[in-house]
Amino acid sequence: MSKNYRILDLIRRNRSPLENHLIDGLVDGRVSRRDFIRHGSLLGLSLPLLGGITTAAGLGAMPSLVRAQGAPGATIRVASSVPAATIDPVTIADAGGLLIMQQVAEFLCVDGPDRGRKPALAESWKPNDNGSVWTFKLRKGVKFHSGGEMKADDVVASIDRIADPANSSNALSVFTGILSKGASKKVDDYTVEFHLDAPNGNFPYMVSSDNYNAVIVPASYKGDYEKSFDGTGPFKIDKYTPKVGASFVRNEGYWGEKALPE
Structure with missing residues (x-):
């Protein structure tokens, strides 16, 4: 072309x-x-x-994605390793716990085509001229399972928790030297600024699904995630029994496409 x-x-x-x-x-x-x-x-x-x-530029249009379909009324059953520790979004690091958390909680952005980032809880993001401040615009109308709307206070609190060395989050291996506690700033209810320790062009990856601790939970979270599993994801927890298993129901108030099966 x-x-x-x-x-x-x-x-x-x-x-x-x-x-x-x-x-x-x-x-x-x-x-x-x-x-x-x-x-x-x-x-x-x-x-x-x-x-x-x-x-x-003569390279052709971007390919479209085909969405899989499920059978009406079906139940999905998945075998998984047992969570190795209490499920806490701040410190979680094992496959079994991550599989459960990823059904109920979400990120600002996620993996997209060709390793780019795709909007999720954030609709858009943009750096300043030198990449030292990143501004994220949040999606409006997103509800936590508990009923409250996700806003900038929740994002700031969630990212501050994992940027705080006192919480020993695995995310510190990503944030150290790049984002410090207190550097996430609320501009308004639907806008958050991240003031970096140094310019970084890859920052969106650090608050995306590439950084599994960067899920957004309510600002009121006190470290008792297994009591509520409160998130914005397409599924809600129905029952969780440590060392045994978990069951989920579809989040009918989900902001995006309803989760399969129909």
Whole structure:
């Protein structure tokens, strides 16, 4: 496919120097399509815009994803290892506990096509000019299983917990030297700023599903997660018996597509 320089010029007019540098790299062949989508999503470029740029650069449209279907009224049964310790989003590190937590709790963003980030509890994110401050816009109307709306206070408290050395979170291996306790700031109910210790272009990965401790739970969380399993995920806990198993029901108030099976 040939390049559409007119469209590329129109797109470039409203982009930052950092974004235009990335676009130039794609057009010149110095940046692969895969790396362009990955780094572009980190800079906050939406998937439709990324697709428009790759098309204008002569690389074709982004592929669509096919969603699997389930049988009406069916039950999903999954064998899993037993959680090795109390399930706590701040310190959890074992496969059995993570499998349970990931049904009920969510991240600001998640893995997307070509290793980019896809919006989840955050609708968008964008760095300042040097990548030392990242601003995340939160999705409105997202409800915790307990009924309260997820807002900036919950995000700030959740990230502060895992950035606090006193809590011994596994996330410290990711955050040390990059994000300190108290550096997550509420701008308004649906906007959070992260003020980094040093500029970092990969920060969205650190508050995404790549960092399994970075789930968002209510600001009121006191370390008793197994009593409530309160989150925003597509499933709610129905019954949990340590060392035995867990059962879930669909979250009918989920903000996204209803979980399968129908």
